[in-house]
Amino acid sequence: MGGYILRRLLSAVPVLLGITVIVFLIMALIPGDPATAILGSYATPENVARINRELGLDAPLWRQYLIWLGNMLQGDFGQSFALNRPVLDEVLERFGATLILAGTAFVLCALLGVIAGTISAANQYGWADKAITFAVLLGISIPSFFLGMMMILLFAVRLRWFPVSGMWPIYGARDAAALISHLAMPALALAVVATGVIARLSRSALLEVLRQDFIRTARAKGVHERSVIWRHALRAAMVSILPVLGIQAGFVLSGAVYIEIVFQWPGIGRMLVDAILRRDILLVQGGVIVVAACYVFFNIIVDVAQSLLDPRIRT
Amino acid sequence: MTSAFLLFSRNRLALAGGILLSLVVLLVLAAPILPLTDPDVTNTANRYLPPLSEGALLGTDHLGRDLLSRLLWGTRLSLAVGFAAAAIAATIGAAIGVVAGFYGGRLDNVIMRGVDMLMAFPYILLALAIVAALGPGLLNALIAVAAVNVPFFARNIRGITVGLAHKEFVDAARLSGLSRPQIILTEILPNVLPIIVIAMSTTIGWMILETAGLSFLGLGSQPPQADLGSMLGEARAALISHPHTSVVPGVMILIIVMSINLLGDGIRDALDPRLKSGALSRPMAATRVRRQAPAPEPSLEGILTVEGLETEFHVGPRKLRAVGGVSLSVKPGECLGIIGESGSGKSVTALSVTGLVASPPGVITGGAVRYRGDDLIGAPYEHLRAVRGREIAYIFQDPLATLHPLYRVGDQLVEAIQAHQKIGTEEARGKAVELLRDVRIPNPERRISDYPHEMSGGMRQRVGIAMALANDPEVIIADEPTTALDVTVQAQILSLLDDLRRSRDLAIIFITHDFGVVAQLCDRVAVMYAGKVVEEGPTKAVLAAPRHPYTARLIACVPELGGGRRRLEAIPGLPPAVDRLPEGCAFAERCNKARSACREGHIPLAQKGDRAVRCLFPEESPAREAAE
DSSP, rough: OHHHHHHHHHHHHHHHHHHHHHHHHHHHOOOOOOHEEEEHOOOHHHHHOOOOEEEEEEEHHHHHHHHHHHHTTTTTOOETTTTTTEEHHHHHHHHHHHHHHHHHHHHHHHHHHHHHHHHHHHHHTTHHHHHHHHHHHHHHSSSHHHHHHIIIIIIIIIIIOOSSSOOOOSSOOOOOHHHHHHHHHHHHHHHHHHHHHHHHHHHHHHHHHHHHHHHHHHHHHTTOHHHIIIIIIIHHHHHHHHHHHHHHHHHHHHHHHHHHHHTTTOSSHHHHHHHTTTHHHHHHHHHHHHHHHHHHHHHHHHHHHHHOOOGGGGG | OHHHHHHHHHHHHHHHHHHHHHHHHHHHHHGGOOOOOOOTTEEEEEETTOBBBBTBTBBBBOOOHHHHHHHHHHHHOOOOOOOOHHHHHHHHHHHHHHHHHHHHHHHHHHHHHHHHHHTOHHHHHHHHHHHHOOOSSSHHHHHHHHHHHHHHHHHHHHHHHHHHTSSHHHHHHHHHTTOOHHHHHIIHHHHHHHHEEEEEEEHHHHHHHHHHHHTTTTTOOOSSSOOOHHHHHHHGGTTTTTTTHHHHHHHHHHHHHHHHHHHHHHHHHHHHHHHHHTTOOOOSSSOOEEOOSOOOOOOSSEEEEEEEEEEEEEEEEEEEEEEEEEEEOOOOEEEEEEETTTTTHHHHHHTTTOSSSSSSEEEEEEEEEEETTTTTTOOOHHHHHBBTTTEEEEEOOOOOHSSOOOOOOOHHHHHHHHHHOOOOOOHHHHHHHHHHHHOOOOSHHHHHTGGGGOHHHHHHHHHHHHHHHHHHSSEEEEEEEETTHHHHHHHHHHHHHHHHHHHHEEEEEEESSSHHHHHOOHHHHHHHEETEEEEEEHHHHHSSOOOSHHHHHHHTOOTTTTTTTOOOOOOOOOOOOOOOOOOSSSTTGGGGTTTTTSSSOOOEEEEEEEEEEEOOSSOSOOOHHHHH
């Protein structure tokens, strides 16, 4: 088991390197040069050449990449010119907020999706199946940002159940209750699409498994149909549901960008959009790399969970 | 009938989606000729007019622009960008996938590594990075959305292409001297095209959403040009004061994406042949029962009796009669063999006993199955469950497929015990060890924590038998338990079953297609053909002097060790299809003694002493000579 985790961690190294290459290349494509941007009206040819030399921008691309990578490995992601603070500090602070939001949404969509899909499969063509199928269709068709806006109108403005936006109250204690009341709507809005996708997939995975011979064996043993579905079938179906959970985690993380804008959540998605609009390139780079790295590690966790679930792939 | 209706209802949903989408498309195509105000003309005097205002059906936005006009023009833009992104992603992705899959080797390796790398990004990061590099704008958003979806198509299409690249028709094209690009164009592409269409139809809605999302963030279309996403983005500032400006574009996105999803599902279902056969239906907890007539009066003796059992498979409009009125019985301590070719209905008969026939499509349409006099057909689920494993237990054919692959065999045994006995897990575990010892598994304390895949075939089948014995049942139904095993293991399993039967006074129904096995184990044997019992009697008597021509031919098929140069006779032809059973004797077509009377009317099972045969002209002399 330990060996498997180690192997899996090592295999992440080339992926992470690949990600840095892709990000570096995309950023290197940006038209216009940083020296001119920094110098503004002082951009005489001499000054530009001096800045380029100072920043190492006159070196060949591969050397620039290595320097950049080396700096990052030492925790130096550069300085955000718009915020005038180290990129890493800003990114980590924002990413914490995003993790709270996306993490909650992910737990919600995994639980609700798998449960709804299982109920749907267990009652195939019954009323519960039809209701869930319809809800799923709505869920995967509605843009999460529109859903979030409608939730604000209904639950915050009309019913006043939840605050309209933000992560903390402007005045008052920053305690768990305050966080939960601020978190409820954005987490739910974020979870809806992924819940739909997971429910859909869980349903078909279960239908596939329910036809297998070992399900008939369980029934022949006299095992109650409840256990047949929730123990035997669901466990076997999880083998194909788990990888989808990994993929959906990426979609939840992606969707967080919209939800953070709609609900004014101080997360990394909003930071990235602002940084792009302000052309704060170093901040974009740092944000993208940290989120992508986190996603890669999450997928390793999914793989390890997969090997715990299925003894056949451990060896 | 119901499955046909369900398929129709699914298609009806797809149809609804198609109609809705066509309406939207027609409306936006007609936008230039409709009497609409210019979508970009501002009129600050008439800001935020509510819907149904004069001259503005859907109201106006924060600059007093007509929302209906903006909606139609915005939809036009969103649809165009979404479809363009899908087409670009599909074309590039499919090209990469086909090349990688067809050429294989290092090229494939390098390409797929790159694809995996791109897929390691949450999609929006890549899209954001691309927009950050190219700058905000609708065209750049389109490029970003297309680029993000290329890996998805590449991977899907590669998978299909790898499968195709080694098919015979591709080899034939190679041999005929076509170049590789020619083969791709003439042989591969036509075959992957439907897959591309399916993949596109299921992702296009998603791409429209993604593009709208980028515009919503202000990274897509720039003012005054507006697509649905940027309309929603601009309206957000006035969400609380003037919600209609947000609702109008939001609902439109919902309508478009939903109708595309409905249509896409319809296309996928229509192209997925598994759905038509009902193969994706879930088998219910117990076989459906639709008895046409009341259960027959009890007439047989035994702990378990089957009387006039009829089981059908309803597949679409076809009704396959797998079991057509079978009667059997077994007494405690007795072993009854059921023998027949595959498809003769012997397994379905066995599974019908406790309602284990997969349903849909299986339906029990008649007869009775009585255990100690109680009819199990149509019994409530809880009653069936109490009988399953407790009174009547099964041993199935392939223990690798019939044991749960993800649970340790010990846990599966404990579960079997606890399904009927209220005892603690520790005690049940002790019993499980005893059971494994009873079926002669060496080292049971250790083997109990093995997974099925860690055991040999023979050991697995012993676990299967132990599981059947877990609750000391009265009847064991063994459905070809030794077919998947090699001969020496087979002999061990048979002698184990025989010992267990004698020591526990078990009634065993043993299903097989092997007369050798029947001869070793069974007191009586019933021969099945095309869903009916054609001959029944004590094993020795039937083997020595089969009376039905089919039994005779079946025995003649068994090679005998040391039997010298006897010619083996295969039975000519195939069993009849069970949805087109001939009138009269089902074996007549393959029987060399058949006369015209054999093909007319029902032939009853004629009882004579302890023998019964369903034949108008039964064999008189011992069959072995006849076969020579």
